[in-house]
Amino acid sequence: MEFMILSNQPIAKSVYKMVLAGDTRGIKAGQFVELALPGRFLRRPISVCDWTENTLTLIYKVVGVGTEDMTQMQEGVKLDVLTALGNGYDLDRAGDAPVLIGGGVGVPPMYGLARELCRRGIIPTILLGFNTIDEVFYEAQFLALGCTVYVATADGSYGTKGFVTDVLREENLTPSYYYTCGPLPMLRAVANATVCSGEASFEERMGCGFGACMGCTILTTQGHKRVCKDGPVFQKEEIEWQS
The missing domain is CATH 2.10.240.10 (Dihydroorotate dehydrogenase, electron transfer subunit)
Known part of the structure; x- marks a missing residue:
């Protein structure tokens, strides 16, 4: 499908938020899209952060030439987008006290999931992990949903010093179910640190x-x-x- 860029702005160190206008029918929390970039052979997969009936919000980190190109894209530019890719999260498994755990650019899909759970009357607890304070984003947006939010930074410059698993332990959290997205070491650590079942989105x-x-x-x-x-x-x- 063809989407048009409405805005494309930095929100943290090397992290940008892009809002697109287009047809979002069929999108579910945890899915991703593939963007065709001018002059690049391979499409870029980006997790869906949020969506409305006619807008799509993507948050991406600059990690190479493709995402660097994306930072220069201006309002009004049209992109070829493959949408609603992948299977997404199963909200029916959440239980009454789910915990959502995002690490770095694994944070964005947690927002759309949190919003959908809140619409069902289930208010999740949010754990966000970053390397340093300069990389922290979307804490306020989760708080605005009414969620309890914990932030961990590896260097201790903001929130809990350490990792999201340290927050799980120190806050004595006992989730009914967990949902997570982030780097593989974090996904493995979360699986080992939890008794309950859960779902992990791989990068x-x-x-x-x-x-x-x-x-x-x-x-x-x-x-x-x-x-x-x-x-x-x-x-x-x-x-x-x-x-």
């Missing part, structure tokens, strides 16, 4: 984004599965958590 590098190239496979209890097509969300018990 594997993707070539095609719709299951053809097999470049984003991970090992599960049912064999290798594609993050783009079979995921990006997998249940905790599905994953072979290799060290």
